[in-house]
Amino acid sequence: MGRFHESLGSLQEVRESGRTKDLAWRRSQLRGLLRLLTEKEDDIFGVLHDDLGKHRAESYRDEAQAPLVSFPATALVVPEPLGVVLIFSCWNLPLGLALEPLSGALAAGNAVVVKPSELAPYTAAFLAANIPRYLDPRAVKVVLGGPEVGEQLMELRWDKVLFTGSARVGRTILTKAAKHLTPVVLELGSKCPCIVDQLYSKRDRQIAVNRMAGAKWSVCAGQACAAIDYILVEEKFAPILIGLLKSTVKRFTTTPECMARILNAKHFQRLSNFLVDDKVAASVVHGGSVNPKTLTIEPTILLNPPLHSDIMTEEIFGPLLPIITVKKIEDSIKFVNSMPKPLAIYAFTKNEKLKHQIIDETSSGSVTFNDAIVQYAVEGLPFGGVGESGFGQYHGKYTFELFSHKKAVFKRSFLIEFMFRYPPWDDTKTEM
Numbered sequence: 001m002g003r004f005h006e007s008l009g010s011l012q013e014v015r016e017s018g019r020t021k022d023l024a025w026r027r028s029q030l031r032g033l034l035r036l037l038t039e040k041e042d043d044i045f046g047v048l049h050d051d052l053g054k055h056r057a058e059s060y061r062d063e064a065q066a067p068l069v070s071f072p073a074t075a076l077v078v079p080e081p082l083g084v085v086l087i088f089s090c091w092n093l094p095l096g097l098a099l100e101p102l103s104g105a106l107a108a109g110n111a112v113v114v115k116p117s118e119l120a121p122y123t124a125a126f127l128a129a130n131i132p133r134y135l136d137p138r139a140v141k142v143v144l145g146g147p148e149v150g151e152q153l154m155e156l157r158w159d160k161v162l163f164t165g166s167a168r169v170g171r172t173i174l175t176k177a178a179k180h181l182t183p184v185v186l187e188l189g190s191k192c193p194c195i196v197d198q199l200y201s202k203r204d205r206q207i208a209v210n211r212m213a214g215a216k217w218s219v220c221a222g223q224a225c226a227a228i229d230y231i232l233v234e235e236k237f238a239p240i241l242i243g244l245l246k247s248t249v250k251r252f253t254t255t256p257e258c259m260a261r262i263l264n265a266k267h268f269q270r271l272s273n274f275l276v277d278d279k280v281a282a283s284v285v286h287g288g289s290v291n292p293k294t295l296t297i298e299p300t301i302l303l304n305p306p307l308h309s310d311i312m313t314e315e316i317f318g319p320l321l322p323i324i325t326v327k328k329i330e331d332s333i334k335f336v337n338s339m340p341k342p343l344a345i346y347a348f349t350k351n352e353k354l355k356h357q358i359i360d361e362t363s364s365g366s367v368t369f370n371d372a373i374v375q376y377a378v379e380g381l382p383f384g385g386v387g388e389s390g391f392g393q394y395h396g397k398y399t400f401e402l403f404s405h406k407k408a409v410f411k412r413s414f415l416i417e418f419m420f421r422y423p424p425w426d427d428t429k430t431e432m
């Protein structure tokens with residue numbers, strides 16, 4: 001175990017150094033593979049003979065795959081429906097997170113069970129009442145219930161499961177799916193960073209802040225998987241940014257209806273707990289008041305809360321916005337890379353070099369420049385996480401692909417027949 005742990009560690013170090021990403025490195029490795037096959041050909045035939053008793057000619061045919069013997073032919077990919085698929089949706093976008101995957105699953109020709117979140121009971125009941133009226137009730141079903149119903153469903157054999165929710169439940173889903181070798185797509189949450197470069201015109205700064213504030217506080221009060229979780233900004237620009245965020249959020253939330261409430265008492269408590277830590281409370285530079293009666297939390301900005309505090313180690317999923325300062329904006333890349341891979345990275349900048357650096361040197365489900373959350377609605381882009389933010393991507397044609405099996409179809413004709421592909425073997429049959 002220790003030995004493997006060390007090897008994995010050294011592989012991770014090499015990868016982090018950027019060595020394996022380099023195009024020249026990739027080419028040289030493929031050339032090396034080719035050289036291995038040509039320079040060691042005799043040894044390869046030898047070991048295959050020793051292991052399996054294969055003749056040179058058979059090894060050549062099986063392992064080197066000469067396409068000539070299959071000429072003439074056509075190859076095509078035929079998408080086929082997977083079968084019966086299960087979709088778990090989440091409560092924060094309770095309609096969209098059920099209907100978007102459902103549309104692709106149906107387009108791909110599957111029968112579907114949708115299990116909406118019990119935490120948005122009105123939307124769940126709406127879906128259960130209306131889906132059978134509008135769609136074929138024999139092929140599309142809505143199952144209502146909470147975790148226990150989810151667990152019962154996961155005892156069954158499905159052809160694919162798409163789960164949107166927390167990493168904690170995602171792990172349970174994955175474990176249960178293993179029993180039936182069911183492929184799973186996990187759409188999870190994360191801490192999405194927003195890198196804010198100094199923008200030099202007043203207009204650009206205000207537009208950037210409108211978009212940040214809109215994405216953070218006007219989409220379900222920050223209870224969105226792709227919400228900005230925290231901001232990274234240069235020390236010297238932080239006071240200007242905070243000033244603009246404060247004035248903008250004040251303008252955006254003049255009436256209580258301008259911001260959604262926190263889902264329930266449990267989530268309200270979870271968010272309030274972030275602020276209980278003395279050092280976190282001391283870092284509040286705007287807002288901070290909470291109202292358990294109305295389940296509302298004021299848009300709250302924090303400056304440099306401790307990095308080891310819960311607010312900086314757990315996904316926030318609410319209207320609290322920590323701002324972390326860095327010396328140089330490029331340092332934010334190191335910061336992002338020190339955290340688990342997020343669902344989205346946002347950056348407000350006009351600096352093309354920084355944009356390239358962010359694309360090339362970080363990993364995330366998506367990268368959006370000069371806006372936030374809007375990438376979710378771009379049908380041409382796949383949506384999904386990487387690493388701890390999940391795996392599998394959907395939206396638009398990607399949803400169709402996600403719920404289809406790409407069947408490889410190969411068609412031969414009877415026109416030409418090469419007899420050298422068959423035994424009895426002799427050495428001339430390796431000279432194709």
Ligand code: NAD
Nearest residue numbers: 089090116117146147150151165166169187188189190225
């Ligand atoms: P959750 O994980 O508790 O629940 C999600 C779904 O799983 C619900 O339908 C629920 O009934 C079901 N469920 C719960 N326990 C289960 C169990 N033991 N077995 C089977 N099913 C079970 O949801 P949550 O924690 O309230 O959701 C918030 C999280 O979801 C956040 O992390 C957020 O980022 C993430 N999220 C991700 C996306 C995305 O598209 N990536 C979208 C929305 C929310």
